Amino acid sequence: MxxxxxxxxxxxxxxxxxxxxxxxxxxxxxxxxxxxxxxxxxxxxxxxxxxxxxxxxxxxxxxxxxxxxxxxxxxxxxxxxxxTLAYKGQLSGRLKLSVVSTGKYVIPYFLSDFLKSHQGIELVLDVTNKARVIESLEKNEVDFSLVSVLPEKLQIEAIELMKNKLYLVGAGKEVGDIKSNTQNILEELPIIYREEGSGTRYTMERYISSNNLHVQKKMELTSNEAVKQAVIAGLGYSVMPLIGIKNELMNGELSIIPVKGLPLSSVWNMIWLKNKSFSPVAAAFLVHLQKEKGRIIHEKFAWFENYVAREALS
Structure with missing residues (x-):
């Protein structure tokens, strides 16, 4: 053979x-x-x-x-x-992460400098929905998971990375005709949902339920990119994370619809199983996050922080 x-x-x-x-x-x-x-x-x-x-x-x-x-x-x-790399004095091995789909806009910036500094590390990165991320963590298939909704039934430890904010958005050309800014606007618009198991959907549905809203589900799609393109095409409206729509907001393809109670807020957390025995690579990455997260957020996500500041002042 x-x-x-x-x-x-x-x-x-x-x-x-x-x-x-x-x-x-x-x-x-x-x-x-x-x-x-x-x-x-x-x-x-x-x-x-x-x-x-x-x-x-x-x-x-x-x-x-x-x-x-x-x-x-x-x-x-x-x-x-x-x-071979370890014998040469280099940190080497696999770093295994599972990341919720919105986290793909965040995680590369927390990995970049670390991987450049340690060429012997192989990254295994699974970007999927919240349910699969938690499953991979529970089965101990990964070192860390990035989530915006903490699991309730797992014993975990966590390091907070940065805020996540979700807004109601529509196609730029459509939003100008919408006048109402009350919560009931969600009952009047065709809403595009993420699939079951999505953290974005979980956060949105919790808001809808807590306000006793009866929302028309126009369609259900399996990724934020698919939702974004559907909204841009005028197929409906959706509650989406700010982090993933920067370019579309700037070029006018999408617009935020101000609604009472929005934006919805959560936090991206890097989590791991409590009492997990880290490999040298995983331990080094955790130290990197603890030491560098403030600098990374300041350098790479200033636009996000500034947007939140303007919102608070308005």
Missing amino acids: HYTLHQLQIFLKITQTRSITKAAEELHLTQPAVSIQLKNLQDQFEIPLTEVIGRQLYVTDFGAEIAIAVEKILGEVYAINYK
Whole structure:
């Protein structure tokens, strides 16, 4: 057999995502490239690794056994790389994070300097909804999770990073006709929701419930980017985090609709399981956050802080 590490990495990602398309996205490869490498690996086995029924890809029992072996092989390869770097006196290893989808606008800035200072660190970053983030933390699959709503049933520790504020927004050209600024405006507009398990949806629904509002759900979408594009296209309105709509506000594609009780406020927290035994990499990253978060917020999110200040003065 002559399979390559590249083929094994691709196959393992396919078994994890159950999708060639999703595997290609996460590996930053084209779908045809992933399909070709899967075929090249499959050609070396007489027994199928995967099968497609309808449009759904399934991993066979044999494929699942091979995936377990592949994970062990790749783990040993990573260990060799890390030990080589450690022998040279460099901090090395994997840093594993799960991040709620709105956190993708925040987390890169808290990682950038740390990763540049330690070239031997491999980042594994899963950006998904709140439910999946908490699940990965509960299963101890990650070192840290970034959330805007703290889990209620897990024993955790946390470091507060920065504020999160959510506003009612609409397409720039549509907002000019809206005069009412009372909470009841949400009952009059077609509202676009995030999917179940989203922290943004949880925060929005808590506000709606606490004010006894009867809101018309126009549609439900699975990412903030999808919601943003739908609002820009004039398909409805939504409660969205300020952090993700800066450019659209500046160029007039989106406008904030002032509403009593808004913005909704939460806090992005980096959390980890209580009594977790940190790797040297995870411990170093926590020290980095504690030491540098103030500087990072000041340097990278001044526009956000200034916006909040103007809001408070108005």
